[in-house]
Amino acid sequence: MAYTPQIELVTDFPIAYESQDHLVPWGTRRDNSQNPAFNGKLYRLFSELNRPLRVLDLGCSGGGFVRDCINDGCLAVGIEGSDYSRKMKRAEWAYLADSFLFTADITKPFRVTDRESRDPLKFDVITSWEVLEHLEERDIPALISNVRNHLNPDGVFVASISYVSDFVQGVELHRTIKMKDWWLSLFKQHALHDMPGAENYFNTQYVRGPKQQAPGSFHVCLSPRADATRSFPSLTFRDRILDAWYFSKPHRVIRKLVTMRD
Numbered sequence: 001m002a003y004t005p006q007i008e009l010v011t012d013f014p015i016a017y018e019s020q021d022h023l024v025p026w027g028t029r030r031d032n033s034q035n036p037a038f039n040g041k042l043y044r045l046f047s048e049l050n051r052p053l054r055v056l057d058l059g060c061s062g063g064g065f066v067r068d069c070i071n072d073g074c075l076a077v078g079i080e081g082s083d084y085s086r087k088m089k090r091a092e093w094a095y096l097a098d099s100f101l102f103t104a105d106i107t108k109p110f111r112v113t114d115r116e117s118r119d120p121l122k123f124d125v126i127t128s129w130e131v132l133e134h135l136e137e138r139d140i141p142a143l144i145s146n147v148r149n150h151l152n153p154d155g156v157f158v159a160s161i162s163y164v165s166d167f168v169q170g171v172e173l174h175r176t177i178k179m180k181d182w183w184l185s186l187f188k189q190h191a192l193h194d195m196p197g198a199e200n201y202f203n204t205q206y207v208r209g210p211k212q213q214a215p216g217s218f219h220v221c222l223s224p225r226a227d228a229t230r231s232f233p234s235l236t237f238r239d240r241i242l243d244a245w246y247f248s249k250p251h252r253v254i255r256k257l258v259t260m261r262d
Helices: 036-045 064-071 084-088 137-150 180-189 198-202 237-245 249-259
Strands: 007-011 054-058 075-080 101-103 110-114 123-129 151-162 217-223
Touching (some): 036 064, 036 198, 054 137, 064 075, 123 137, 137 180, 151 198, 198 217
Antiparallel strands (some): 007 110, 151 217
């Protein structure tokens, strides 16, 4: 049986105390996003691995995506800047807190390690859903550094990023509102490179995005390899039909009736 690390998060900044999302908890007390179709695409993309896929979700909110990955046999870890869900034992925090879900300021140095060996862990996939725009522009390079420090050389970083305002309770929660070209240029400056073919492969199926209750957002799929050579599987006609169906208006209505979730 393969060895499963016991996870430890090492940081001097256990909460993002200065973040507006901690001071005015909104998404962190409401969101718990999941999309099995995205998970399936990840597993197909990394089907050559002879060990469990390793996934790190930054800004994990309720931890639903992390829980789905664990249930599917992955080693998955989530980090959230606010301690609201942890204190309230909300969603997956009631079961996964301090074992797979942790709090930390992701714009400050942190290390995900094996509790027993103290060895740092690297991940095949790092995700961040509707999080980056919440960061102050000056803090984004530090976040990118944390991504690079935890990403395997052949890994991918997938994120959804909003380019519209989000004004809640008198506070602008979106601190860096920029279009996709600006973000891709910044990532490239910090050695994370756009991956041709990713948008076609994921084909609207992400954990968050315009089809998943995040209008006014776009996606990036990035590699630490400048050549970005990973090839994406071809989509069949059936794949494209299912991608069009998942999170379409009829699908959302049926999903809400069956699961009582939007």
